[in-house]
Amino acid sequence: MDISDKLSFYKSSSGNETHQPSAVSSSLKTLADHFNGKIVYPHAPYLKIVREESLGDSLQDAVTLKLLSRNEINEPLALDGILFFDLETTGLAGGAGTYAFLLGFGRIAGNRIIVEQYFLPDYGREYHLFEQLNLQFNEFSCLVSYNGKSYDYPLLRSRFLLNRQKFKLEDIFHVDLLHIARRLWKDSLPSCDLKSIETEILGVNREGDIPGAYIPQAYFNFIRTGIVHEVIRIVNHNYTDITSLARMLLYFSQIENNPLTAVHHGIQARLAKLAYEAEDYTLLQKLAGNIGPDSPAIPEVKKMLSLFCKRSRNWPEALSLWNELVNSASHRFFALEELAKYYEHIEADYKEAIKYTSRALSIIRALEEIQYDANTFFYKESFQYRYQRLVQKSA
CATH class of the missing domain: 3.30.420.10 (Ribonuclease H-like superfamily/Ribonuclease H)
Known part of the structure; x- marks a missing residue:
């Protein structure tokens, strides 16, 4: 035209x-x-x-x-x-x-x-x-x-x-x-x-x-x-x-x-996050059991499980997960912080809370000698403030 x-x-x-x-x-x-x-x-x-x-x-x-x-x-x-x-x-x-x-x-x-x-x-x-x-x-x-x-x-x-x-x-x-x-x-x-x-x-x-x-x-x-x-x-x-x-x-x-049958490209870890966001603890547990022990997603999934346990006040399970995560390089500061919170606010055991706080600060000092990490700097301030408060409480 x-x-x-x-x-x-x-x-x-x-x-x-x-x-x-x-x-x-x-x-x-x-x-x-x-x-x-x-x-x-x-x-x-x-x-x-x-x-x-x-x-x-x-x-x-x-x-x-x-x-x-x-x-x-x-x-x-x-x-x-x-x-x-x-x-x-x-x-x-x-x-x-x-x-x-x-x-x-x-x-x-x-x-x-x-x-x-x-x-x-x-x-x-x-x-x-x-x-x-x-x-x-x-x-x-x-x-x-x-x-x-x-x-x-x-x-x-x-x-x-x-x-x-x-x-x-x-x-x-x-x-x-x-x-x-x-x-x-x-x-x-x-x-x-x-x-x-x-x-x-x-x-x-x-x-x-x-x-x-x-x-x-x-x-x-x-x-x-x-x-x-x-x-x-x-x-x-x-x-x-x-x-x-x-x-x-x-x-x-x-x-x-059928979320447990999905296996492509680390999808179980992503589904676990969606289950956590949806507050579906049962599905999150099942997905966690489906993820291989060597998967890099395991620490993050354990973190989500521990927060579910914390929310429901299932302290024995939460403590078990946090103690496992202490050995994970990517999640150790999270775990040490949660352990310190637990002993400070739930057990009122300030000496035990100081122990976990001091352990975190020792790791931070060792890392600072090797490299600078902005994430480490953030945790350092948080743990230093917590340590000072705990010392005052325990005095």
């Missing part, structure tokens, strides 16, 4: 004028043939592609994510009410000139995921697509994305508003799986981007995939030349993004329902 055609199209969108359909480009027809898609609205054509695949033999009716979401999602999410979405855009800079040229949406029916993709071969094709999408959005109660809260969702909302359309996804609860992925693997994976999660956790290996950074330029090349090869790769890239979202959500639900 040249500028006069586009102006004519927008002028007639209110229905005051009629015009003849513009010719559909041969490149768009080629894409339609390749994907067995449908060209919609010939006045300003876009391509609709529908594909589907199996997600397994049997799926539950709903997924549960209460622990992994830190109680943000308290109720089960019905699978048939979930809309997965991912966009491919003309850039990451944002602004009025950035738009989504490929919109992918997925829904689960039975044990299959059905993916609908909408490809816009040029600027100015959004209005009638958005009208149709708003009709479909009414069917869903939950939106699922990956980093969508930070980029895809705000961009899509702005495009709806620029086209003077109501954005009905605003009324739908939004789950961003990136936040859960970071809670589980930010300490153990080099990156929590979608491709890393696919490779390391889901076992998805993309073949012939186009890197995300190349996608905007590949689209501009298509507009300029009409060559479809890179667009085919982009459509397949987006399709895999959507199916991986569904598989990831199901995997997270499996972890939630």
